[in-house]
Amino acid sequence: MPYQEISATVTDKNMQAVKDAITAIETALPFLITLTEAERKQLRKTGASRLSFVQDAAQVAQDNPDILPKTFDVDGFESAVALFTAMTEINTLLAQLASQIDDTHLAVGVEALSGASDVYKYVKAAATKTPGLKPVADQLGQLFQKGAATRRANKKAAAAKAGAK
Secondary structure (H helix, E strand, C coil), rough: CCCCCCCCEEEEEHHHHHHHHHHHHHCCCCCCCCCCCCHHHHHHCCHHHHHHHHHHHHHHHHHCCCHHCCCHHHHHHHHHHHHHHHHHHHHHHHHHHHHHHHHHHHHHHHHHHHHHHHHHHHHHHCCCCCCHHHHHHHHHHHHHHHHHHHHHHHHHHHHHHHHHH
């Protein structure tokens, strides 16, 4: 079902509640890190699809401790598995929320841009008869053209990237 036009506001109180919730998450997870792009590329990829493998390996290690070398840190491994399991759940929940936020942001942005385009058309038409609107029409026109140039550049870059694959 297509979405309905969104009519809502985010009050200062709501915005502060969101910021507080984000701060609470950061406080609850003080070990979070930020990787550079180069560091991310060097790491072996993991995710929800690897969770079963990791959990099964942890169970095997727990059931068969005698097959592991003495140098293998079983406690450290079990701790990493527990954290990976928890982080997978948190990541899934936040990815769902991020997806909803992104979709809403996109839809509301389209609505706002459509309204702005209408205003620009009205201002442009009125500028020929209303003193003082010409500079406003010119300013909106420059911003409109800048947005169009950015869209063309993005499409060209996407086409080039698709052609390179």
